[in-house]
Amino acid sequence: MAINELPDELLESVFLRLASPICLVRAASTCRRWCSVVADAGFLRLYRARNALTVGSYVATDTGYSTNWSHPFSSCLVSSLAFMPAASSPATVTMNSDRFSLDFVPEPDNTCWVLADSHGGLLLLLPQRYYWANSSSISIAVCDPWTRRYRTVIPPLESKHVGCLNAFLLGAGGAEKKKNNHVASVSNFTVLLILYTFGSGAIMAFIFSTVAGTAAAADGDEELRLRLTRSMDLGDLIRPKGVPRSPTDGVAMQFAGRAGGSLYWGTIYGVVLALNESTGELSSLTLPKCTGDGEQPQFYRQWNLRAIGGGAGDDAGRARIVRVVDSDLQLLTPLHGGREEWALEKTLRLPELTRGLPGREDCFVETLFGAKILAVIGRSVVLTPPKEMWAFSVDLETMEVERVYDWGNKRVPKWVFPVKPPWPPALPLDATTASWTSTDVSKKA
Numbered sequence: 001m002a003i004n005e006l007p008d009e010l011l012e013s014v015f016l017r018l019a020s021p022i023c024l025v026r027a028a029s030t031c032r033r034w035c036s037v038v039a040d041a042g043f044l045r046l047y048r049a050r051n052a053l054t055v056g057s058y059v060a061t062d063t064g065y066s067t068n069w070s071h072p073f074s075s076c077l078v079s080s081l082a083f084m085p086a087a088s089s090p091a092t093v094t095m096n097s098d099r100f101s102l103d104f105v106p107e108p109d110n111t112c113w114v115l116a117d118s119h120g121g122l123l124l125l126l127p128q129r130y131y132w133a134n135s136s137s138i139s140i141a142v143c144d145p146w147t148r149r150y151r152t153v154i155p156p157l158e159s160k161h162v163g164c165l166n167a168f169l170l171g172a173g174g175a176e177k178k179k180n181n182h183v184a185s186v187s188n189f190t191v192l193l194i195l196y197t198f199g200s201g202a203i204m205a206f207i208f209s210t211v212a213g214t215a216a217a218a219d220g221d222e223e224l225r226l227r228l229t230r231s232m233d234l235g236d237l238i239r240p241k242g243v244p245r246s247p248t249d250g251v252a253m254q255f256a257g258r259a260g261g262s263l264y265w266g267t268i269y270g271v272v273l274a275l276n277e278s279t280g281e282l283s284s285l286t287l288p289k290c291t292g293d294g295e296q297p298q299f300y301r302q303w304n305l306r307a308i309g310g311g312a313g314d315d316a317g318r319a320r321i322v323r324v325v326d327s328d329l330q331l332l333t334p335l336h337g338g339r340e341e342w343a344l345e346k347t348l349r350l351p352e353l354t355r356g357l358p359g360r361e362d363c364f365v366e367t368l369f370g371a372k373i374l375a376v377i378g379r380s381v382v383l384t385p386p387k388e389m390w391a392f393s394v395d396l397e398t399m400e401v402e403r404v405y406d407w408g409n410k411r412v413p414k415w416v417f418p419v420k421p422p423w424p425p426a427l428p429l430d431a432t433t434a435s436w437t438s439t440d441v442s443k444k445a
Contacts (some may be wrong), residue, residue, distance in 0.1 A: 004033075011037050016047055021421070053420045056079070056085040056100065058115055058123075060074040060415040076415050077128065078113040080101050084421075090166065100145045100419065108139060118417035119169035122144050122184055124191065130164045142186050145419065151186045153224045155208050159197055166255055168263060170207065171277045187224060192263070192275070194234070194253070201245040203252065205232040207280050230280045237284055238267040257307035258377065260319025264307035272305070272321075274340075286341045287332060290325045306381070308396075320345070322381055322396070327351055327368045329381065331396060346444035350383070357392055360401050374407065375414060382407070 015038060018024050024047065028038040037043060060082045083100040105125065107113060125141040143150035170190040184190075192207045197204060208226040211304040235245060238252050255271070256264040263275045264285075272285040304324040321332040321342065329348040334340045350368045354360055374382040380393045382404055389405035407414070 008037050012046075013377045014042055014227075015043070015100045016050055021053065034131060036309070054086050054418045055421055056083055056419055058082070058118065058417040059084050076417075078105070078115060078125065081115060102143065102145065104148045105141055105143050105150045108141075113141065115415075115417055116167040117169050117417055119171055120184060120420050122169055122186065122189060123417070123419075124167055126167055138164075140167070140191065142189055143190075144186050146421070147186075149186050151224045153210075153226050155191070155193060155206070155226050156228060157195075157206070161198045162195040163198065164193060165196055165203070165253060166265075168192045168258075170280075171261065176297070190229075191226070203238070205234055205275075205282065206230070227235045231283055234273075234282070235264065237273060237282065238269055238271050240269055243269070252307075256305045256321075258306040259309045262307070262319060264321070265318075266305045274307075285321075285342055287321070287323075288342065288344045303374075303386075304370065306373050306376050308381070309379075310377045322373065322376070324350075324371050324373065324383070326370070329353075329371075329383070329394060353394065353399070353401050354392060357401060359390060375416060377416075 011034065015024060015027055018027065024038060028035040060076045060081060076436060081102070102113075102115075104124075108127045111127040111129045114130075115123060115130050117124040117128045121144055123143050123145065125143065127138060127140075130138045130140075139152045139154045141150055141152045168191065169184070170192050171184070188210055190207060193203050193206045193208070195206065199401070206228060207230040209229050211225040211227050234253070239245075252268045253265045253273070256266050258264070261277050263277065265273045267273065273282060274285055274433055275282045306322050308320050308322055309318075318334065323330050323332065327350045329350055331345045331348075332342045333345045335343050339380075350371060354368070368385050370386050371383045372386050374391060376382070377393070379397050380395045382391055382393045384391045384407070389407065391407040393402050393403055393404050394400070395401075
């Protein structure tokens with residue numbers, strides 16, 4: 001069979017195995033048909049899910065008690081962040097961390113910027129006073145370290161007496177289709193704000209998108225504007241029926257991670273929520289009941305529940321959940337390809353798993369009960385006993401366990417914001433156009 005007779009499905013399978021986006025762009029330059037396969041939105045999402053494209057991460061270097069909360073707060077002040085290039089990234093060969101300095105973004109009035117989220121090549125900055133602040137109008141900033149461009153904008157909120165619990169950049173348009181195959185930029189983005197309303201105690205989720213027409217004036221003088229595309233009262237989702245609002249609702253949600261195109265939160269009421277970035281829909285998950293030796297946890301928090309990416313191969317684009325129940329690390333996966341009902345895939349006994357690690361003491365066996373999840377790095381989970389800083393990592397695929405020596409002596413997680421190159425890559429040609437300058441191999445057959 002000649003190469004031009006291969007069906008598109010086989011071509012996709014071959015292209016998915018290209019480890020470098022540069023090779024992918026070269027493949028798309030070969031002919032019009034190959035460009036059409038590579039430029040398909042579904043293929044590009046799957047390729048990104050299967051190939052690690054991270055060039056580095058912004059890491060909070062001044063961690064403190066506030067990092068125990070569900071938002072970065074003062075620990076992620078722009079002035080206290082360090083950019084750590086990924087060792088496997090080709091960008092580390094040609095770039096240094098100075099390129100990713102955020103000194104090109106002017107400081108807001110009477111406060112400082114806090115890095116709230118990273119998604120793709122974009123960063124979302126919020127004023128420090130926006131976290132648990134009763135402020136008037138608040139501007140946010142979206143910046144691109146690659147191009148050193150930024151835009152500031154004021155979200156149109158009806159109530160000004162709010163504090164920000166979480167803030168995120170949403171992928172795939174956040175229920176809105178974006179131009180240029182959903183490519184986000186500093187003038188074309190969608191942001192999610194989860195706000196606590198002082199007085200009423202309501203927890204509200206707002207999704208804002210840039211107004212059509214302002215993106216075209218990104219380099220001009222026209223003011224960038226946002227419009228509200230969706231709002232949700234989260235109270236009915238996180239509180240059991242009949243439970244009234246209370247001041248504790250302000251800390252009722254704990255962000256658990258982003259994976260498989262969704263954002264996840266644990267709550268003090270035991271409910272786990274997921275927001276689909278593509279549709280903007282919020283749903284509650286049905287997780288298997290905890291069956292540990294002790295009492296069932298009353299709630300999940302950031303340190304014992306995390307959403308992570310899928311494994312290798314066909315599972316790469318699927319989300320999974322890891323949680324600690326007693327002294328067990330459990331891995332959960334969605335049933336039947338859905339998102340709402342989950343099943344227990346495997347259970348790892350931490351006392352047995354950590355036996356023989358350097359520095360392990362007999363007392364750690366007891367303190368591993370309710371171990372904290374410090375971070376998820378690739379397919380590995382970093383944990384520590386709740387009353388000790390004795391960090392170790394567990395590879396969920398190989399079950400290998402290693403000590404982690406660079407976590408410091410504070411019992412708080414580090415905040416890590418990965419940065420990825422612009423995506424999709426700049427292809428040589430829109431597959432729908434008629435002009436073609438490269439050699440079209442399909443015509444030579």
